[in-house]
Amino acid sequence: MRITSWGQYPLIDAEWNYVTRSHKKTIARGMGRSYGDSALYSHVTSSRFLNLFLDFDSEAGYLRLGAGVTLGEILELSIPKGWFLPVTPGTQYVTVGGAIASDVHGKNHHRQGCFSEYVESFLLCLGNGEVVNCSRNQYPDLFKATCGGMGLTGIILEVTIKLQSIQSTFIDQIILKTKSLEETLELFETHTNSTYSVAWIDCLNQGRSRLILGEHAKGEIKLQNHSSLSIPFNFPVLNSLSIKMFNEMYYRAKKLNQEVYYQQFFYPLDKIKNWNRLYGKKGFTQYQFVIPKAVGLEGLKTILNKLRVANRNSFLAVLKMFGKQNENYLSFPIEGYTLALDFKLDKYLFDFLNELDSIVLHFGGRLYLTKDCRMSEKVFKQSYPQWQVFQSTREKYYALDKFESLQSRRIGL
Amino acid sequence: MTKIMIIGATSCIAEAVSKRYAKRGYEFYLVARNENRLKDLANDLKIRGAKSVNYGNHETITESLHNIDIVLIAYGTLGDQKACEQNVGLALQELNTNAISIMTLLTELANYFEQQKSGTIAVISSVAGDRGRQSNYIYGAAKGAVSIFLQGLRNRLYKSGVNVLTIKPGFVDTPMTKDFKKGLLWSSPENIAKGIEKAIDKKKDCVYLPFWWWGIMAFIRIIPEKIFKRMSL
Numbered sequence A: 001m002r003i004t005s006w007g008q009y010p011l012i013d014a015e016w017n018y019v020t021r022s023h024k025k026t027i028a029r030g031m032g033r034s035y036g037d038s039a040l041y042s043h044v045t046s047s048r049f050l051n052l053f054l055d056f057d058s059e060a061g062y063l064r065l066g067a068g069v070t071l072g073e074i075l076e077l078s079i080p081k082g083w084f085l086p087v088t089p090g091t092q093y094v095t096v097g098g099a100i101a102s103d104v105h106g107k108n109h110h111r112q113g114c115f116s117e118y119v120e121s122f123l124l125c126l127g128n129g130e131v132v133n134c135s136r137n138q139y140p141d142l143f144k145a146t147c148g149g150m151g152l153t154g155i156i157l158e159v160t161i162k163l164q165s166i167q168s169t170f171i172d173q174i175i176l177k178t179k180s181l182e183e184t185l186e187l188f189e190t191h192t193n194s195t196y197s198v199a200w201i202d203c204l205n206q207g208r209s210r211l212i213l214g215e216h217a218k219g220e221i222k223l224q225n226h227s228s229l230s231i232p233f234n235f236p237v238l239n240s241l242s243i244k245m246f247n248e249m250y251y252r253a254k255k256l257n258q259e260v261y262y263q264q265f266f267y268p269l270d271k272i273k274n275w276n277r278l279y280g281k282k283g284f285t286q287y288q289f290v291i292p293k294a295v296g297l298e299g300l301k302t303i304l305n306k307l308r309v310a311n312r313n314s315f316l317a318v319l320k321m322f323g324k325q326n327e328n329y330l331s332f333p334i335e336g337y338t339l340a341l342d343f344k345l346d347k348y349l350f351d352f353l354n355e356l357d358s359i360v361l362h363f364g365g366r367l368y369l370t371k372d373c374r375m376s377e378k379v380f381k382q383s384y385p386q387w388q389v390f391q392s393t394r395e396k397y398y399a400l401d402k403f404e405s406l407q408s409r410r411i412g413l
Numbered sequence B: 001m002t003k004i005m006i007i008g009a010t011s012c013i014a015e016a017v018s019k020r021y022a023k024r025g026y027e028f029y030l031v032a033r034n035e036n037r038l039k040d041l042a043n044d045l046k047i048r049g050a051k052s053v054n055y056g057n058h059e060t061i062t063e064s065l066h067n068i069d070i071v072l073i074a075y076g077t078l079g080d081q082k083a084c085e086q087n088v089g090l091a092l093q094e095l096n097t098n099a100i101s102i103m104t105l106l107t108e109l110a111n112y113f114e115q116q117k118s119g120t121i122a123v124i125s126s127v128a129g130d131r132g133r134q135s136n137y138i139y140g141a142a143k144g145a146v147s148i149f150l151q152g153l154r155n156r157l158y159k160s161g162v163n164v165l166t167i168k169p170g171f172v173d174t175p176m177t178k179d180f181k182k183g184l185l186w187s188s189p190e191n192i193a194k195g196i197e198k199a200i201d202k203k204k205d206c207v208y209l210p211f212w213w214w215g216i217m218a219f220i221r222i223i224p225e226k227i228f229k230r231m232s233l
Helices: A071-081 A096-101 A140-146 A181-190 A240-252 A262-266 A275-279 A293-310 A349-362 A377-383 A387-396 A406-410 B012-023 B035-048 B081-086 B088-116 B137-160 B189-201 B213-222
Strands: A002-004 A011-013 A015-018 A027-029 A043-046 A053-057 A062-066 A119-125 A131-135 A155-162 A170-178 A196-201 A209-216 A258-261 A284-292 A317-322 A336-344 B003-007 B027-031 B052-056 B070-073 B120-124 B163-169 B206-209
Touching (some): A119 A140, A170 A181, A284 A293, A293 A349, B012 B189, B027 B035, B070 B189, B088 B137, B120 B137, B137 B163, B163 B189, B163 B213, B189 B206
Parallel strands (some): B003 B027
Antiparallel strands (some): A119 A155, A284 A336, A317 A336
């Protein structure tokens, strides 16, 4: 069967199976929403039938569920009872297993950290077929390797997470417009007490931005119907002109402060199902890097300058200030600034991204494995210093030669 | 309170339908062979809001027919057409699973609903039953037979106030079609489930899911046999 992930690159032939206790060399796959080749291999194991809820303590906010349940389904269940995900990425169409494997972050990373902070425990099927319960106390090394471990330690079967209580389904949103990157970074610092903060930046115009801040509103839990649009086939409309126009219009958009429904605040792109097809069938990649705080401004400026010189623009350029790094071996966030850039694939793109890699490395930064489809082994090993601990943990728990992806092969894991 | 019986409850589409009705606080009676999955599914539906969930197997259906408002028959197999052509035993087995056993069930259900004088019988048939094609005519014949059986049943039960719904999905991405190449015409089980829920609520007679399969099948049905026999659909 032909499979690919969100970036539609690479596209490969693979054998497809559902979770069993014994398997060939494989990689777990949920919704296929990682951008590159982290969930691709000649044989993939789908978590599709791990899609049931197991236990919900709606008094205390603990939820036990199959690893194949999506974040959207969790919210559908939990919101009417006043519970929300303490950390959510920009799409609700990912599985909880995938969220752990990528140790995803959200607009509140500076305050609440990564998804794994709210994972109490999970059942992991190891390479020898044994199923173990991992938590911070039981198999702590395996816990730290699996959170952010890109599925390379085993197959997550069941998960227990802790939810966060909310009083309203709305978010009080404030949008601040800035004229430059300096101003944007300063404002991130000023608003470090805001629960949610993220900035959309215009790459070609000195990094002028819309800094979006948000707080859970008070009031009541009210559900709204949310319509969505679907892009049924590849329909390449994103090019340098349309991107420029979009950025100009978006920057000028008037409505600044308002109460918005949670879906609009957290998942604006989920409104357009299969928006990845707007890049055409050759696909696209998202280049998401983080640069340590001390050299953040300089690093970001160097990268934006590089984009300007190369005349490469990104439809979405999302900037976020990260809080402290956690203990997981391969979790992406380190304290600093992360910028995510989308690029349509063309034959010069990877050369260009290699140049960006050297800038990111120069400033002591690194790339997000979940978005990556092309980073070299050298770049990975240099920027993820704990890769050896990760690797020896895999060895200890029978994962070597058992759980592999195209990505793990490429980066030498 | 509304009570729904689902036969073939652990099929992908049936599970997706159940999850929708669970949110609405329905009572369930689930029938399937895979008891472990059934137990887990029952637990899941309760968490999602189902008022009560009981389950059993084919033998317990008769005794469980009390105050049932909706029955959904959702099981089926997609056999290997080529193998069926060579082995009549296999072909009969396919026909038995996808047609005869369903008609057997429907006979009993029809009598129950006729006495009750209300309710809905919904059965998942297929667009494959609309016209015989060389690539899939054993499955198609079974589904076609079910569709015609349902037409008759609908006609018979109309005066008793019982609604009979024929559901004709197109290509759906389920384990049954795991090895097929997916493309533009494919739908998710969740999407089909949404259509089934709506059709049951609106007491429809026959629905194509997604709706645009009606157009495709209308076109396929009007192709003259003289031309159709030369095609390789």
